[in-house]
Amino acid sequence: MKRRSLIGSILIACAALPALAESNRPNIIYILADDLGYDELGCYGQKRIQTPHIDRIAREGMRFTQHYSGAAVCAPSRYTLLTGKHIGRSHTPGQGQRLPDGETTLGTVMKRAGYRTAAFGKWGLGDNPNEQGFDEWLGFLDQGRAHFFYPEWVWKNTEQLKFPENIGLRKEGAYGDISGGTYIHDVFTDSALDFIRQSQAEPFFLYLPYTIPHAEFVVPEDSLAAYAGCWPEHPEKAHKTVLDPAKGKRGIEGGTAFYDGYGYCSVDKPNATYAAMVSRMDRDVGQIMALLKELGLDDNTLVLFASDNGPTFIPGYNREFFEVPESFPFSGHKGSLEEGGIRIPFVARWPGRIAAGSVTDHLSYFPDILPTFAKLAGVEVSAPIDGTSLLPVLLNQPDRIQQAPYLYWQKGDAPVVRLGEYKGFFKQDKLMKAYSINEDIGEKNDITNQLPSAIRTQMEEIVQSVLSKPKHPAAKGKLK
Template sequence: MNHLSLSLLLLLGWSSHPIFTAEQPNVIYILADDVGYGDLSCYGQERFRTPNLDRMATEGMRFTEHYSGSCVCAPSRYTLMTGKHIARARAEGQGQQLRHEDFTIAELLQENDYATAMIGKWGLGGHTGRPDLQGFDFWYGFLDQRRAHFHYPEWIWRNGEKETLPDNPTKRDQHTQDLFTNEALGFIRDHRDEPFFLYLPYTLVHAELIVPEEYEKPFLGRLDDKPEKPKPYRILKNGYNRPRYRHAAFAGAMTFLDRDIGKIFDLLEELRLDEKTVVIFTSDNGPHSEGGADPRYFNSSGGLKRGKGWLYEGGIRVPMIVRWPGKIAANSTTAHPSWFPDVFPTLADLCGIEVGHEDRDGVSFARTLLAVGEQKSDREMYWSYNRHRAVRQGKWKLYRFYENFDDTTRFKQALYNLDRDPGEESDLSANHTELVERLAKKMNSLERWK
């Protein structure tokens, strides 16, 4: 057992006062936008390849039962930043605004001498929720969802100031994917000599599928595309801009995203930060069908039911890969059920920071990552969105759909055994009435209408 593992055994529940003398790791948390469970080739995608993410999986740990905090982006990001499930938020939908009293993982790391940056799509408010008021020393990108899904913007935020990009929507010189990656690489270089936390919520592959020709071109004529008539590029007018060849554009967008994962790993290797840096890749929810996307064609849900906007597995089960050379076993896979609220306590543990867990709903999965001690896995996970509710405990998941917004007495629900039925095809509620009653009681206790 190495020194770090021994320290972590003490940290992860064997001592109320953690002893952690190993060097604190850097953390890079990459959050893709609307990438489905089946959109990575290491998760079964067959129509295109994601070689850099595949490499990440062979050098790290692939999670097969990781969940976002919601089936849409803003509430998912709330659960990620705070370590709390969505019933603790002031709203369950897209209108999220963090308050001053909310305490984020970025604030925790900032208080413990980490340089912190948010580069990409924030989605948690532009007033009290602004990134610089929630623990980030530097931020660059978009505050909300409205402009974030147009990839050739006329301006972008830099630390609260609008940075103009003249004629970008017409000339299409600067794609946000390039802008975000260049800023991320610069932040890593600038902070190579101190611990840093880089939160990198990319906007690919949502929502318009407009990418540089070099990424779309390799797929032309290969993916059953029917050409669509192009229109002038517009922002916030007449919906999302659609590509001429939507299948080639989606495959190109995933290739574009994957390219930049490789750039990050190349820089870490160049700066000799590989073994000092935990890198996490995941997605904020399941796949969408906006802007020309075709999740059925690509099997983006990976055989799971539904997609974005639903609390079936296809809407909330997402790919997650964690890489930390020398600490996390290479080419490993885990079926440990985890979700976004778990990230807060997990990063605290990996960074050697003691934090009270009484006001958070997440459970650290650091034991799973480092193969030390016994991992807690029997707690409940909860989701709510619109008229949908879901609770998972162990292999069991209770799904509920209300017929009306203002009537909690009229609903349909089903019980699924996810070990045997990840596609949620067989309702077992009639055979397990006591289990349904127990999970329903938990669900009811969190219901916002009660």
């Protein structure tokens, strides 16, 4: 396959399938966890953390086993999800993502299709989601502030929503009595439930990028109680930061609830706390599912759940304790472009349309989400994108299934390309190592010298093409 056909086929893939009739367009709810590992849900083999409601999505819908995030860390991964583009098109492959004015996003696509749109949680892509197609917005613009669960304020559209009850809850890196505080995850859930109630008479798209289970590790007692005392624990103490707390971490004006001169908070029961955070998120997924049933929206709502990258690696998180080796035979974690850093859980439920209990190994990733939702909404996307619609996969239409010609990631100046079963790691445009994922899912045996010459040539052409193209300009302004 020549480079022109490889690259060019992506631009027309979104138009290759017929759109659904307007009367059949579903509501869409896309829920995104933050740093949740591939094996940290019961439906992916997890034994310690209870996730019955997310497991139900898989049991009554479809579970993907080869779905990938668009990057190995938060902001660039969200860029690929929201735009349908791989990270090589952004102005940076790293955390400093800023969507330019006029960018095509999930929000703008769904709004143009006549959907009511909302986003609640962690944005991480620049200023004002209201200008990126979302009618309603509440949450953190800057991902640095999104690491903390008892904020003094968050954004609600263009205004600050303040939580004075959270002031002073954390001192010298430790929380005192949090029973009177507002746990921001609960605000995201309440906002989602209110939005669904208000939107039941019209098609809606809800993007719910939760901040659980990203550190810091803290959870209300009503969730912690289910796991406290179950396992041995090794308390983790907060560490002083080297930054001036008066200026705020990473230069962000946050306030004493965040920046008391310490990093992530002390945690006495890190294993129980982490599990309880995930289960609290699962509980709230259950609340959303129950409301859909109550309002008679269940059969006409597509609910999807995924994570933004692989599991974390920070002190206090015990990867060995939660890891399920038979479900997670991967190398790497968050921050790595090995399988453990980018292969993620992904489940979808649409009663009567997605076959219950179905499992697919279809190779897919975040850029596929935008063209999928565009097809569901009945609109065409003229902007260049790098994904292909997953609708035929979800609806079990094998004669219509298309595979993106390649998958592309990049960390710094190190691109990674997945081409069929093969995955190549580059330093700039030089191939450094390669693996057959079908034969070596743990990425232990470098086959650079055995890689088929045609595959190597295609990978090199893809990388050279991406690296040589101009990137979109970064948006201006200061995040808070």
